[in-house]
Each structure stands twice: as structure tokens, then as C-alpha cells.
Amino acid sequence: MGCSLATSLVDRIKKIKRKHHPELLFVEPSEMVVTQELQNVAAMGHRDIRYQIGPLITLVDAARFDFMWAERQQLMLGQIKGADLVALSRVDRLEDSSPDDIRQILRPHCNGIHLLSVHDDASLEKIVKNVPELNTV
Amino acid sequence: MRLICVSGIKGSGKTTLIKALIRKAAELDKPSAVIVNESGEEAYDDAFINDLKLPVEYLRGG
Numbered sequence: 001m002g003c004s005l006a007t008s009l010v011d012r013i014k015k016i017k018r019k020h021h022p023e024l025l026f027v028e029p030s031e032m033v034v035t036q037e038l039q040n041v042a043a044m045g046h047r048d049i050r051y052q053i054g055p056l057i058t059l060v061d062a063a064r065f066d067f068m069w070a071e072r073q074q075l076m077l078g079q080i081k082g083a084d085l086v087a088l089s090r091v092d093r094l095e096d097s098s099p100d101d102i103r104q105i106l107r108p109h110c111n112g113i114h115l116l117s118v119h120d121d122a123s124l125e126k127i128v129k130n131v132p133e134l135n136t137v
Numbered sequence: 138m139r140l141i142c143v144s145g146i147k148g149s150g151k152t153t154l155i156k157a158l159i160r161k162a163a164e165l166d167k168p169s170a171v172i173v174n175e176s177g178e179e180a181y182d183d184a185f186i187n188d189l190k191l192p193v194e195y196l197r198g199g
Contacts, residue, residue, distance in 0.1 A: 005196070012172050012194045017138050020192045022170040024162050026155045027142040029196075030174040038142045045140075052139040059145030059154065068146055079144045089150040116154065124157055133139055134161050 006037070010045040017049050023133050025051070034078030055084035055130045059116070063093035065102050080110050085130050087114040091123075156185065163189050172196055 009027070016025055029038065035056055042053045058079045061068060065088075068076060080086055086106070091099050103113050116123045128134045141158070143151045152173075159169045170192040171181060181193050 009172065009196055012196060013140065016170045016172065016192055016194060020168070020170050022138060022192065023167040024158070024169040025138055025140050026159065026169060026171045027140065028151050028155055028171065028173040029142065029144060031145065031147045031149075033144060035142075035144060038144065042140055042142075054139075055141060057141065057143045057154070059143065059149040059151055061146060061149040064148070072146065076146065079146075083144070087154075089145070089154070116150070118150070118153055118157070124154075124161075127154070128158070128161055131139070131141065131158065133167055134158065134165065136165065 006041045006044065009041050013041075013045045013051075014049055017051065024131070032075070034075070035080070035082040036078070039082060056082065057085045057087065057127070057130075058083035059087055059089040060102070060106070060113075061090055062088040062099060062102055063090040063095075066097065069105065077109055080106065083110065085114065085127065086110045086112070087116040087127060089116045091115045092117040092119050152181070156181075159189060159191065170194070 035058060038056055088099055088102055099115055106113055114126050143155055145151050162169045172194045175195050175197050186193055
């Protein structure tokens with residue numbers, strides 16, 4: 001993420017905070033952005049306005065893991081490194097391997113890995129637990 | 138305000154997860170907003186935006 005793009009993102013964070021006052025602001029960056037860059041941007045914006053940061057969530061597509069790990073491993077590692085939460089997405093579409101196979105490969109690079117499937121509400125709830133504003137218990 | 142970032146390679150389900158979290162927040166009357174790169178994998182459609190009165194900002198290239 002270049003300097004001008006980072007500045008642009010910070011400007012949008014400030015604009016939304018001042019104009020709309022949301023309790024939650026979600027950022028969906030392009031696939032090329034790594035977590036360290038997001039940490040830097042979040043810290044930049046913090047100089048001018050106050051907000052809580054995180055969780056920084058990284059999704060790893062389980063269904064295409066083998067291909068992506070072979071082709072784009074450095075990018076994936078850049079997104080995993082520093083993430084507060086790593087989730088294996090689309091686990092319901094896994095065919096030739098199991099989530100545990102992928103977890104074993106990723107284990108040296110992150111502490112815990114959630115499983116996420118849109119067909120399993122319980123898997124979403126585990127992610128929700130990491131967002132204090134969404135915890136009702 | 139809490140800033141939540143969802144990263145991942147295209148097709149990994151970033152938009153789907155964010156939408157699910159926004160719906161969850163709406164159920165609790167917690168307003169949300171989104172900043173999304175313009176090449177987002179799945180559009181935040183008008184119905185979703187309007188139903189939830191969701192502010193959306195687009196980021197070119199990021």
C-alpha cells in the first residue's frame with residue numbers, strides 16, 4: 001500500500017467517523033494489502049481521532065488453499081502475520097483435504113485458526129466473540 | 138468507534154463475513170459503516186445498503 005493510498009484510507013476513516021459516527025467501521029482492503037500495512041494505517045489515523053482498533057481478521061480460503069499456498073504464499077503469510085484472528089473460510093467446500101491438514105501447515109505462522117462456513121452459524125459466533133460491541137452475554 | 142479489518146485473497150469471503158457482522162450489529166442497533174476497495178469481490182448491493190442505512194466509502198486501488 002503506497003503512501004497516498006494509506007493517506008486516502010485514513011481520510012476516509014476520519015470522514016466516516018465525523019459524518020456518521022458508526023460504532024463499527026469495517027475495512028475491506030484489496031487482496032494485495034498485508035496486515036502490517038493495515039496496522040500502520042490504523043495507527044496513522046489514531047493521531048487525529050480516537051477509535052478502537054481490531055480485530056484485524058485474515059481469511060484463508062480453505063477451498064483453494066493448496067493452489068494459493070503454492071502460488072501466493074508470501075502474500076498469504078503477510079496477511080496472516082500480525083492478524084488478531086485467522087479464519088479458514090469456505091471449509092464446507094473442502095474436497096481433497098481436511099481443515100486439520102491446512103491448520104498443520106499454518107500452525108508455525110499463527111497461534112489459533114478458526115473455521116468459518118456461511119452454513120454454520122456457530123462458526124460465525126466464534127468470530128463475533130472477538131468483537132466486544134457484538135457480545136451480548 | 139471500532140475499526141475492524143478483514144483481509145484475504147480475492148474470493149476468500151471478506152464481503153460475506155463483513156455483511157454477516159453488519160447484520161449482527163444491526164440486530165443489536167449498533168450502526169456500522171464500510172470502507173471497501175473498488176475491486177471488491179462482491180458488491181454491497183443497494184438493497185443491503187438501504188435496508189441497513191449503511192454508509193459505504195470506496196477506496197480506489199486499496
